[in-house]
Amino acid sequence: EAQVTQNPRYLITVTGKKLTVTCSQNMNHEYMSWYRQDPGLGLRQIYYSMNVEVTDKGDVPEGYKVSRKEKRNFPLILESPSPNQTSLYFCASTEAQGDTGELFFGEGSRLTVL
Amino acid sequence: RKEVEQDPGPFNVPEGATVAFNCTYSNSASQSFFWYRQDCRKEPKLLMSVYSSGNEDGRFTAQLNRASQYISLLIRDSKLSDSATYLCVVLMNTGFQKLVFGTGTRLLVSP
Numbered sequence: 001e002a003q004v005t006q007n008p009r010y011l012i013t014v015t016g017k018k019l020t021v022t023c024s025q026n027m028n029h030e031y032m033s034w035y036r037q038d039p040g041l042g043l044r045q046i047y048y049s050m051n052v053e054v055t056d057k058g059d060v061p062e063g064y065k066v067s068r069k070e071k072r073n074f075p076l077i078l079e080s081p082s083p084n085q086t087s088l089y090f091c092a093s094t095e096a097q098g099d100t101g102e103l104f105f106g107e108g109s110r111l112t113v114l
Numbered sequence: 115r116k117e118v119e120q121d122p123g124p125f126n127v128p129e130g131a132t133v134a135f136n137c138t139y140s141n142s143a144s145q146s147f148f149w150y151r152q153d154c155r156k157e158p159k160l161l162m163s164v165y166s167s168g169n170e171d172g173r174f175t176a177q178l179n180r181a182s183q184y185i186s187l188l189i190r191d192s193k194l195s196d197s198a199t200y201l202c203v204v205l206m207n208t209g210f211q212k213l214v215f216g217t218g219t220r221l222l223v224s225p
Contacts, residue, residue: 035215040122042217043158043201090157102148103213105157 002027006091006106013081014114021076021109023091031094032074033058033103034066036087043090049074081113115140118204120216127223131192135219137202138184146205147178147185151198152218158201161187192223 004025013019025032033048035058045058049068063085065077074093078085088110092103120137127133139147147164162169164176164185175188185204189196202216 040217043215045212088155102160103158105159107157108155 002104004091004093004104004106006089006109008109009107010110012112012114015082016080019078019081019111021078021089021091021111023074023076023106024072025074025091025093025104026072027093027095027104028071029093029095029104030071032068033092034064034074034076035090035092036060036085037090037108038087046076046089078111081111083113085111086113087111116216117141117206117214118202118216120200120202120219122217122219124220124222127192127221129192129194129223129225131223132188132190133192133221134186134188135200135202135221136184136186137216137219138182139202139204139206139214140183141204141206142180142183143207144183144204145207145211147176148203148205149174149176149185149187150201150203150215152201153198158215161200189221192221194223194225197221197223 007022030051034046035043037043044060047066049055090108091106094103117140149161150158151161152158164178168177173190177186199218199220201218204214
């Protein structure tokens with residue numbers, strides 16, 4: 001089954017404790033992206049990757065890091081989480097942005113930073 | 115001004131009603147347009163693309179007005195299962211291509 005898988009789905013952590021949210025897709029997509037969704041603000045792009053070893057900042061990259069060592073994986077790293085990073089996070093992928101608007105999303109990771 | 119703007123709603127309609135949502139976008143160079151559906155606490159999923167000539171998929175009709183820079187989604191014969199948030203998404207070309215999401219319009223269909 002074609003899918004984007006994120007882990008963990010739910011996480012409560014404390015300020016400053018490094019964490020990684022994993023994202024994996026099995027569709028051989030070139031493009032992957034991370035979004036956060038907050039009430040009233042909609043989906044905002046954090047980072048994206050056009051292909052392996054190619055990553056770039058989105059609209060709200062501060063406090064986040066990513067890597068793309070393999071095509072299928074695109075982890076999101078919070079080196080020192082803060083309460084303002086409490087949010088619902090989505091990973092998404094598509095064959096190549098621009099060819100189609102169909103992004104395939106993971107189920108989301110709800111993160112709470114105390 | 116937001117790049118993509120939608121009325122957040124909620125739109126409360128009875129079953130069987132027809133409801134329409136509009137969405138405006140700021141960048142006249144925008145290339146492609148889409149409607150996504152997001153159920154509560156779930157991931158967004160593509161509902162339909164929006165073509166210049168307008169397009170229909172069952173009870174759903176999407177239209178694009180480039181001159182006025184807005185797109186619309188019409189839902190006929192609303193079902194309870196249509197209750198969700200509808201996200202307007204625009205592929206913009208601002209030197210590079212970028213998908214921009216509206217904040218969504220919430221629809222509640224009641225019996």
